[in-house]
Amino acid sequence: MDIILLVLVNGLMIGGIYSLMTVGLTIIFGVMNVVNFAHGELLMVGMYVTYWLFTLLGVDPFVSLILCMGVLFCFGAVMQRVLITPLKEEDRELGSLLVTLGFGIFLQSLTLFLWKADFRSVVTSYGTEVIEIGFIMIPLPRLIAFLIALGLSVILFLLLKKTYVGKAIRATSENRETAMLMGINVQHVDLLAFGIGAACVGAAAAIITPSYFVFPSVGTMFGLTCFVAVVLGGLGSFIGAFIAGLIVGLAESFGVMYVSTQAKYLVTFVLFITVLIIKPAGLFGRKM
């Protein structure tokens, strides 16, 4: 029983991070129909930003969160303008996939070139602290990361629900042409959506840096996991993406516990394939 609880808590901790990243991916996909294959590499960029801020300037990762989000927002917005906008409308779907794929490879090898394949880590004073609740021990940085991820997701939902900008984003992802007719500047929405999506990843990057190593290919598996989660949640559904992120985290955690450490992604992918065969619209998908 205790073990199950432990696995559950562990799964939720990492699931919260996946959720935040997946929501970012969903905003980008929902608005532009672009599957951002460089999503994992954006995480890697964010982690290096956090790492260098810490190493050179001594900024605590949880403080550099805001800065990292800002940097990634700009990064995402530029990416949208330079890589996605010039693509022709009719081959946007396939083209954007290939372009972001190429950009991801480029980013990953650029960091490999600049900083080699070394595993770097941020050592903080609280890095090894553990919170005990009954039998369950939770590493402090992970708990903070989870709470921040949760908080940011809630803020993002409120933003999307309540503000004018949020409504414009939702309207555009619902129906682009109609949104345009309603006087929404969809070009701005595209830019904003890509920026917000990347900023979500930036936040995720900053808060996981205290508990993970930083190296050039760190983002690959995170990215793949996000694709799985985004499909599980039903492409384009924000709430679905959030819940699917948590589910994927749990699946991974149970996989590690009951199958083997190396099998953690196996469970995720098998879950993905099963859901796709049984219910292709995703667990929380609207309509196909």
Place this chain on the structure above:
Amino acid sequence: MENQKSSARIKSFWKNPGWVLLILFLAFFPILFTSDYHRHMAIMILLFITLAEAWNLIGGYAGQLSLGHALFFGVGAYTSTLLYLKAGISPWIGLLVGIVLSGMLSAIIGIASLRLKGPYFALVTLAFAEVLLIITHLWEGLTNGALGLSIPAVGNSLIDFQFVEKRPYYFIILVMMVAVILLSRRIESSRLGHYLIAIREEDTAASCLGIDVFRCKLKALMISACITSMAGSFYAQYMRFIHPSSVLGWEVSVQIIMIAIIGGSGTVPGPVLGGFILIPLSEISRATLGGGRFVGLHSMIYGLALIIVVMFLPGGVIKHFSRFSGVLKKKFMRKGA
């Protein structure tokens, strides 16, 4: 009637000076170049052209981006190798078994994902490839895990698909490549080829015209998977050593896609050109820029090349190449007249 038509098509292939020159050059290549290094590079070029042509059927003509072709490559490589090592079955039979397995696997993938619109197919192929990669890592009793499998040398033996020299391998892969190119040309001008292009351009319209969109895509995927698997078995026999990420890794899938897209997907000569550009580029840059200070530079070029081709040279190098040669032809014709 059908037979006559197809033989006419094949004749037109042999009448095309470009193809004939290419194949003549390739046939005499081992005489011109005798060093193992050049022959190895030539074998890799032909192998990857075969793979890219296969990918092109589903990714180029049908416009369904498969991100997991390493899956079929790996199934081919592991099937023939395991059957040979564990049961002593000739790799040639293993190659056929691999083709059947890959065909079945591709049918499952196709049924699961080809009915859906959007990026599902790309993600499902990717997921399947990752699953098989992880399984081969984990199932150490069968696959020897990450350490990989090596095939012991037995000297020249046709039945064991093993040769001391590189030349026999070269001619085997040359025959495979020419066969796949002929098949691609045949499919391109067949009803299936036209259906696939219609599906790529506008699948709703295609299905309104009475095309069974799903079945056509499935057919293309299955043919593509079978060819890829065949090439996988060849690779295993040629290298005599395979490990999970060398045949099932993400890099293999990306390499295949790059060759097809950069060369020019949706055409027969595109992947051929892509193979001749990218494989020497990657072999040379890996040799000169590979280690030390320049680690990563080679894939940086790759990533950039993909972006540039998709953004600025849609249709791949071949399209602009043929435009260029068209301009030349016109000039010469004018001079002649």
